Amino acid sequence: MFPLVALFCIVLAQAQYHGDVHHHPQPYAFGYSVRDHHSAQHRQETSKGHGALVGSYGFTDSRGIARQVNYVADHAGFRAQINTNEPGTANQNPAANQVSPTNLMPIE
Secondary structure, eight states, X not given: OHHHHHHHHHHHHHHHOOOSOOXXXXXXXXXXXXXXXXXXXXXXXXEOSSSOEEEEEEEEOTTXXXXXXXXXXXXXXXXXXXXXXXXXXXXXXXXXXXXXXXXXOOOO
């Protein structure tokens, strides 16, 4: 009787062990949008199940400052395009410094 019970336990343990099961990407889509008296937030994302994602997220605050990020994530990496009217983002020079090749120090 004991060998039969032991064999049953082994078979049961093997049935519960999934081993190297690989779950492949599945198509999906989700999103949300939230608004109140002061702000709005949103996000949406889709995937066709091939590992590539396309989506966007953003917000608008009570002062009208907004950011919209559209992105793609696939075999080439994560790429984002940001559209915003946030203060200080239009300046292309960090910390309002002008950088030109003539004022750089040579490397010796």
